[in-house]
Amino acid sequence: MATQDIQDQPQRRQSAPVPGPVSFDLSTAAASAVRRTTGMLLRHKLLIGTVIVLGTGIAGLVALRMTPLYTAQTLIMVEHRKNQVMNYQEVVSGLSTELGALQSEVAILKSPAFAEKVVDKLGLMNDPEFNAALRPEQTNWFYYLNPKNWLPDSWWNSARGDRPEITLSPEEKTANERTSVVNNFIENLAVRPQGRSYVIAVDFDSEDPRKASLIANTIGEMYLVDQLDEKFKAAKRATAWLEERITELRREAKTTGEAAEKYRAESGLTNANGETTLIAQQLAELNTSYVLARTKRQEAEAKLREVSTLAQSPRGVSAIGDVLGSPLIQALRQQEVELQRKIADAANKYGARHPTLTALQSELRDLQGQIKADVGRIVQNLSNEVELERGREAALKTNLDQLQAQRNQQQESNVTLRTLERDAETSQTMYEAMLTRFQEIAGQTEIQQPDARIVSEAAIPLNPSQPNKKMIVLLALIASATLGVLLAMLREQSxxxxxxxxxxxxxxxxxxxxxxxxxxxxxxxxxxxxxxxxxxxxxxxxxxxxxxxxxxxANPDGHQxxxxxxxxxxxxxxxxxxxxxxxxxxxxxxxxxxxxxxxxxxxxxxxxxxxxxxxxxxxxxxxxxxxxxxxxxxxxxxxxxxxxxxxxxxxxxxxxxxxxxxxxxxxxxxxxxxxxxxxxxxxxxxxxxxxxxxxxxxxxxxxxxxxxxxxxxxxxxxxxxxxxxxxxxxxxxxxxxxxxxxxxxxxxxxxxxxxxx
The missing domain is CATH 3.40.50.300 (P-loop containing nucleotide triphosphate hydrolases)
Structure with missing residues (x-):
């Protein structure tokens, strides 16, 4: 409200400006922005210069006080070509050259377990560079510049809310000290694959250039030894396991073989394959005879039914002759036809009571009686033939069933025998395979080779790799200048x-x-x-x-x-x-x-x-x-x-x-x-x-x-x-x-x- 009241007074005295065309030149705006920025920097040049001088000076002082570190590098190449003296499968397969496998080897080289082996080999537990407990207490002025050293550790612990210190046994203190040394060792170790190659670079930083070279070379040697050691241990474990397994398989093969022989003897299957073939042939022949007998029986029954049916029909006698194809019946049938013709001629010629006609009719009746007698004998013969075929079929069926039962029993025995023989054969095969593998592993133990080799040993570095004092001062200069500008902008805004x-x-x-x-x-x-x-x-x-x-x-008339x-x-x-x-x-x-x-x-x-x-x-x-x-x-x-x-x-x-x-x-x-x-x-x-x-x-x-x-x-x-x-x-x-x-x-x-x- 105050600002509004103040602004209203002069606005009443002035007329509203007439809006006109507005032009905007980008180059002018950019030049104006540059001038504003330059002016801001010049106004706060003392602040910016002070921040730059302090920041760069402190960074340079810190860089000068930093302990120089020397980096030694060992190059290890993972072998992608294998030297095979014997074409045996290895107990521990060779390393894959894929990126995942190389990263796994990098993780092994940086693992605490591997670092602990190197620490033990080189006795780094007694080296003050890695064991902080052996370092002398710092009392120089640079030590007191660290604000953390201004207050006792107990105060810092209380401020962080840490629990009271736990009392440790001597063994636990030694273990913690050992863990601290291993962690310090890992902090100075850098392992990385080199591009898309099979080479792994192992870099180690140390205050002593000779120590850096020694540790880097020791890491490479220990890595190869560790690979061989793992292969020997794996071969030893495999050999021990194979010995136990071979003993079990030998016992199992003997047991299954004896069981098969015992069952063969009890079943009487001295030559199971030959006996099975003979029974099969007999069964096939008997089955063929049975089929033929059944067919003949069915044909005889069919002929008997047809003849019996025709015998009851008016034209049975004549049809029977055609069906049976009997020459006698056919001859008698021709005689009957001839007599019937003669009787017809005599009846037309002599009349119904003529003795000739009567004699012919008597002869016809005798002939027809003879035909019926012959047909009856034929039907009886067919009935006898049917009964004969049925008896023969039943006998063949009985023999077939007996032979089939014998064959089924023999097949069951053969199945059991083959199962026992396969078990014995499997046990024997596994026993021979395990024995062969045992001999292969025993032969490999003496010719084990690592899956990597050192292609470049670490030389003694002549120049320190850290700290890069020029880079530190340059970065400090850039950072302090940036901070100075930010502070100037903040001050300008405030x-x-x-x-x-x-x-x-x-x-x-x-x-x-x-x-x-x-x-x-x-x-x-x-x-x-x-x-x-x-x-x-x-x-x-x-x-x-x-x-x-x-x-x-403002007062031209002079009254004010x-x-x-x-x-x-x-x-x-x-x-x-x-x-x-x-x-x-x-x-x-x-x-x-x-x-x-x-x-x-x-x-x-x-x-x-x-x-x-x-x-x-x-x-x-x-x-x-x-x-x-x-x-x-x-x-x-x-x-x-x-x-x-x-x-x-x-x-x-x-x-x-x-x-x-x-x-x-x-x-x-x-x-x-x-x-x-x-x-x-x-x-x-x-x-x-x-x-x-x-x-x-x-x-x-x-x-x-x-x-x-x-x-x-x-x-x-x-x-x-x-x-x-x-x-x-x-x-x-x-x-x-x-x-x-x-x-x-x-x-x-x-x-x-x-x-x-």
């Missing part, structure tokens, strides 16, 4: 003060009255009021002249003569600027008077070199007349009323009617009436004075006064009815101000040839 009137105008809408350069260090002992007169061609004096000109242009110089908090240079401005105005021929209205601090009279025996307090209290307290500056003719020596409440004094009358009288007598006000946020008198002044110049300490503080002070003046003519920035570092990318950046500094500072 700045809470206004760096330009343009920022203040954008935030509040109050126009700028310019900037006041800070006085150089060599003239710090001189008051700004004296400096403005002593150095009339200086940038500071020019700033006062610029303020005077701006206020003149009372000017209040106010600020938010003490130390912003308000009194110094008011005194210097008053002297500039008086020196320019304007009749000017300045009043020290800060009755608490009373700091204006030393700046002008005058006294504070009687002043404003005495006038307002009625003790003195205004003419009695006015002092004159001998250098410029400036009139001055000091604050006085009274101790009454300033609020009551400055808010009284006498103060109003005094200001009105002075405004009639002088061209400029300048009031030096106390800070508005510190005390309340500043708001009373703002209501009395025609114009208020609001002072802000460049880059120091917080933005919220400055805006709050401005709000207090506006709410008190003060007419804020503009904001003036004090104590501006024109060199740093020129490094910002503001519209007024570079003012005074960019044109310093025009000034005599």
């Amino acid at each position: 700045e809470r003060g206004f760096r330009s009137p343009h920022q203040f105008e954008s935030a509040t809408g109050v126009r700028s009255l310019g900037i006041v350069p800070a006085i150089g260090r060599r003239r710090r002992g001189t008051s700004p009021a004296a400096y403005a007169i002593d150095k009339p061609m200086s940038a500071f004096a020019e700033a006062m002249q610029n303020l005077r000109t701006t206020l003149l242009l 003569r009372v000017i209040l110089f106010s600020s938010s908090v003490p130390g912003e240079g308000k009194s110094s600027i008011a005194a210097a401005f008053a002297r500039i105005c008086a020196n320019a021929g304007q009749k000017t008077i300045i009043l020290d209205c800060d009755m608490r601090r009373k700091g204006l009279h030393p700046m002008l070199g005058l006294e504070n025996r009687h002043g404003l307090y005495e006038v307002l209290s009625g003790e003195c007349a205004p003419n009695e307290v006015i002092q004159t500056d001998p250098r410029t003719g400036l009139h001055f009323i000091a604050s006085g020596r009274g101790s009454a409440l300033p609020q009551d004094m400055l808010g009284s009617s006498r103060m109003h009358q005094l200001i009105s009288r002075l405004a009639l007598e002088y061209d400029r009436v300048i009031l030096d006000s106390p800070p508005v946020l510190a005390v309340s008198e500043g708001k009373l004075l703002a209501a009395l002044a025609d114009q208020t110049v609001f002072i802000v300490h460049w880059g120091k006064t917080k933005r919220e503080t400055a805006m709050a002070g401005l709000k207090e003046i506006v709410e008190a009815g003060g007419e804020v003519v503009g904001v003036l920035f004090s104590q501006v570092d024109i060199r740093r101000h020129a490094q910002y990318e503001f519209p007024d950046s570079g003012r005074y500094h960019g044109y310093r040839r025009y000034y005599a500072n």
